[in-house]
Each structure stands twice: as C-alpha cells, then as structure tokens.
Amino acid sequence: MKPRTTLLQRLALAAPTIGALHIAGLAPAAAGQAVRNPNADAAAVKTAEQFATPESPAFTFLNFAPATVTRPNTPRDFVAALANGIDETGHVRQGISLEVTPAYLIPGLGAGLDAYQTSQFKRILSNTQLSLATVRASGDTAATDLGVGLRLTLVDRGDPMADSSFTKALGDAMLSCKPRLPGESVLPCLGEQADKLRAPYLKSHWNSTRLTVAFATGLRFDQSQVAGRLRMPP
Numbered sequence: 149m150k151p152r153t154t155l156l157q158r159l160a161l162a163a164p165t166i167g168a169l170h171i172a173g174l175a176p177a178a179a180g181q182a183v184r185n186p187n188a189d190a191a192a193v194k195t196a197e198q199f200a201t202p203e204s205p206a207f208t209f210l211n212f213a214p215a216t217v218t219r220p221n222t223p224r225d226f227v228a229a230l231a232n233g234i235d236e237t238g239h240v241r242q243g244i245s246l247e248v249t250p251a252y253l254i255p256g257l258g259a260g261l262d263a264y265q266t267s268q269f270k271r272i273l274s275n276t277q278l279s280l281a282t283v284r285a286s287g288d289t290a291a292t293d294l295g296v297g298l299r300l301t302l303v304d305r306g307d308p309m310a311d312s313s314f315t316k317a318l319g320d321a322m323l324s325c326k327p328r329l330p331g332e333s334v335l336p337c338l339g340e341q342a343d344k345l346r347a348p349y350l351k352s353h354w355n356s357t358r359l360t361v362a363f364a365t366g367l368r369f370d371q372s373q374v375a376g377r378l379r380m381p382p
Contacts, residue, residue: 201360204247205297206279209364212295214245214281223253233282239372240292244282251276265310268303275301285368292372297364306356308349318345 202208204217220226226248233244251257251274259270277299285291308314321344325337 201299201362202297203299204245204277204279204281205299205362205364206281206295206366207245207297208362209297209366210281210283210293210295212245212281212283214243217245217247219247221249221252226253234374238374240282240294240369240374242282242284242292242372244280246280248278249274249276250278261309261315265312265315271304271307271310272300272302275304279364290371292369293366294369295364295366297362299360299362301358301360303357303359306350306353306358308346308353311349314345314349318342321345 207214218229220229229246233241233246235241251259257273259267259274263270264274279295279297279299281295283293283295285293304310318341321341322338325334325341327334
C-alpha cells in the first residue's frame with residue numbers, strides 16, 4: 149500500500165474518458181475491412197484504462213483497494229463515519245474508506261429537477277464526489293497516510309436525468325403505478341417502469357461525450373496521532 153510518487157499520480161488528474169471504448173476499437177470488423185490485431189486492441193484498452201478517471205481518487209492516490217466502502221447519505225452519518233476514523237486514544241484508524249456526495253450533505257448544493265436540467269453548474273455540484281481513505285504508511289508502521297480526493301463530472305451527454313424528454317416519459321410511465329388496493333406498495337412497479345426506460349436510453353447513449361476530472365492529495369500522521377505533526381507522504 150505504498151503511496152504513489154509521480155507528479156501525475158500525486159495530482160491524480162486523469163484524462164477525460166470520451167468514447168474510450170470506441171477509441172479502443174472494440175467494434176467487429178465489417179466486410180472488406182482488415183481484421184484487427186487482437187494484441188493491439190488489448191494494448192489500446194489497457195492504455196485507455198490507465199488514463200481513465202478514477203472512481204475514487206483518494207483510493208487511487210494511496211494505491212488502496214478497500215473491501216468495503218462507507219457511503220453516508222446524511223450529515224449525521226457522515227460525522228459518525230469521521231468520528232469512527234479516530235479511536236478512543238486520539239489515533240487515526242488505518243483502513244478507513246469513505247465516499248460521499250457533498251450535495252447530499254450540504255444544504256444548497258443539491259438541485260431540483262428543473263435546476264438540474266437547466267444549470268450545468270448545478271449538475272456539476274450534484275454529481276461531485278468526495279473520497280477519503282487511510283492506510284498504514286509505507287516503511288513506518290506507526291504512521292498513517294490520509295488521502296482526500298474529488299471527482300467532478302463536468303460534461304455528461306448521456307445523463308438521463310438531464311434529458312427532459314426522458315424524465316417526462318418516466319413521469320408518464322409512473323402514473324400507471326397507482327395502487328389497486330389500499331396499502332399496496334407501488335415501489336416494485338416504479339422500479340420496473342424506470343428500468344424499462346433507463347436500459348434502452350443508456351444503450352443508445354453509451355458513447356456520449358463525458359468529461360470527468362479527479363484530484364487527490366494526502367497527509368501523513370506521525371505516530372497516527374491527530375494532534376501530532378502532519379506532513380506530506382514521501
């Protein structure tokens with residue numbers, strides 16, 4: 149779990165994933181076209197994956213693959229998760245992995261449907277993700293490295309909730325989910341109707357333009373103490 153040290157890895161700033169699968173040339177060869185070299189295709193896919201924006205930049209920054217990730221959706225749960233990262237003696241726990249959407253936690257960051265569809269800035273705020281993680285420092289078992297990362301989706305032409313025609317069709321479809329009996333749950337029907345519309349929409353927009361960037365940085369807690377000296381991991 150050694151922290152990364154190159155400039156690119158230290159910033160954890162990845163190239164946008166715009167049509168990565170198309171660039172990788174995964175489509176079958178048409179009649180009359182030369183057959184692609186499978187080794188070249190595999191190399192292209194590997195290159196695209198290396199430059200893909202990390203889902204959780206803090207984990208990538210620390211070269212950490214947690215088995216489980218805590219995803220609090222309320223301010224109370226977020227504070228509890230942070231408090232759980234420090235033990236009763238004031239030491240930072242190792243192996244903490246946390247991922248949140250700030251729009252769920254901070255009033256004013258989220259957006260209603262109308263604002264989400266008309267304001268690109270609101271969409272960016274609504275889809276911003278924050279990740280945090282702690283790992284044992286390489287070469288110093290008593291110290292703990294903390295990684296903090298942000299992932300921002302600047303452009304997403306394949307977002308169904310930003311498409312007013314999709315949300316209108318979804319709203320119309322959900323009207324058919326009226327309960328037939330008092331107390332009958334309509335949640336299964338709502339999920340079924342949403343899936344019927346979402347699956348073909350995503351299939352038809354799989355290669356839509358998407359621009360996502362991620363940033364990460366870190367700190368080292370000497371002796372894993374919160375009150376101890378902080379410094380950047382080497």
